[in-house]
Amino acid sequence: MKRINLKRKLISFAAILIASNSSIFAQTTEVKNIILIIGDGMGLSQVYAAMVANKQALNLEKATFFGFSKTWSASDYTTDSGAGATAISTGQKTYNGAIAVDTNKKPLTTIMEYASHKGLATGAVVTINLANATPAAFFTHNEYRYNYNDITNNYLTAKFDILIGGGAYRFDSLKVSTTLKNRGCQVIYSPDSINLGVKGPILCLADSDDLPRVLDGRGNYLEKSVDIALNKLVQNKKGFFLMIEGSQIDLGGHDQNIDYIVTEVIDLDKAIGKAFSFADKNPGTLVIITADHETGGLALIDGDIKKGESVAAFAAAHHTGVMVPVYTYGTGAQEFSKIMQNTELFEKMMKALKLGN
Numbered sequence: 001m002k003r004i005n006l007k008r009k010l011i012s013f014a015a016i017l018i019a020s021n022s023s024i025f026a027q028t029t030e031v032k033n034i035i036l037i038i039g040d041g042m043g044l045s046q047v048y049a050a051m052v053a054n055k056q057a058l059n060l061e062k063a064t065f066f067g068f069s070k071t072w073s074a075s076d077y078t079t080d081s082g083a084g085a086t087a088i089s090t091g092q093k094t095y096n097g098a099i100a101v102d103t104n105k106k107p108l109t110t111i112m113e114y115a116s117h118k119g120l121a122t123g124a125v126v127t128i129n130l131a132n133a134t135p136a137a138f139f140t141h142n143e144y145r146y147n148y149n150d151i152t153n154n155y156l157t158a159k160f161d162i163l164i165g166g167g168a169y170r171f172d173s174l175k176v177s178t179t180l181k182n183r184g185c186q187v188i189y190s191p192d193s194i195n196l197g198v199k200g201p202i203l204c205l206a207d208s209d210d211l212p213r214v215l216d217g218r219g220n221y222l223e224k225s226v227d228i229a230l231n232k233l234v235q236n237k238k239g240f241f242l243m244i245e246g247s248q249i250d251l252g253g254h255d256q257n258i259d260y261i262v263t264e265v266i267d268l269d270k271a272i273g274k275a276f277s278f279a280d281k282n283p284g285t286l287v288i289i290t291a292d293h294e295t296g297g298l299a300l301i302d303g304d305i306k307k308g309e310s311v312a313a314f315a316a317a318h319h320t321g322v323m324v325p326v327y328t329y330g331t332g333a334q335e336f337s338k339i340m341q342n343t344e345l346f347e348k349m350m351k352a353l354k355l356g357n
């Protein structure tokens, strides 16, 4: 008797498990929100040095699927940030220096444009000025990444719900901020001043140019801004696309400064923690973490695990051509578990959000 009862109990327990699992499955098969996190110049060594320095597991280590992205551009073995971001934002490999234009300098529709066309909210949070290559390639189009004034002006025709980054000097001197304000955009100069109770787009210019380094006291700007951006974007019932960039990991690579790199990766990891907990609370959220390229040819040739130290050797003071990792979490994460071209990231994100058709 006892055995039968136990069996029955087990069967009914299993039935409950299947039922509850399948209901979760039904709720979470559709991707509604994408949080794309780009560590500029963040190769495997940059991440590992941060893991060692952090002493406890990074949030990134909770990612559930892993892939690799081939970053070469249409013009070069090593991509720059313009072509690298364009590949991810438009699905096209282009020449180094391009900002969401093809090899003939013709504008390419970005995933932000596809998303806002379908009624999704869009936004970005970066630690550099908003005219810089990565954010620019998601919201603007230009034949040359260093046309900063043109790119800043191009934000006048960009559709966005929230942008948080640097660049106040250009936005103000070119009167782009005034024009946007006159159109009903909330233009402010500190994430702390953002009023989420007011409807309409938000432009937060948190520094006159690039934000300071973490080493120079940037504090919790990124983590806090990601929280604010998520609270804004989640108000859109149709879903959203948020791009977060740890912009200065790349600058640490160019400077061949391991402390600069490690502090910037750990800072980005706090934003990753925010994105993962948002995904836990909001089924239908896909989080993708990757890089546009590796910077510095960083090798970790020795170190001390207990002290959290890595001995760094740099093969280059610029970008390298090595594949970069792709880490995913949340709904649809399994689709990215392969070796792919950087342009496939675009294709997979488009497919996940059912955009472009």
Ligand SMILES: [Zn+2]
Pocket (backbone or CB within 6 Å): 040, 041, 080, 081, 082, 084, 250, 292, 293
């Ligand atoms: Zn880059």
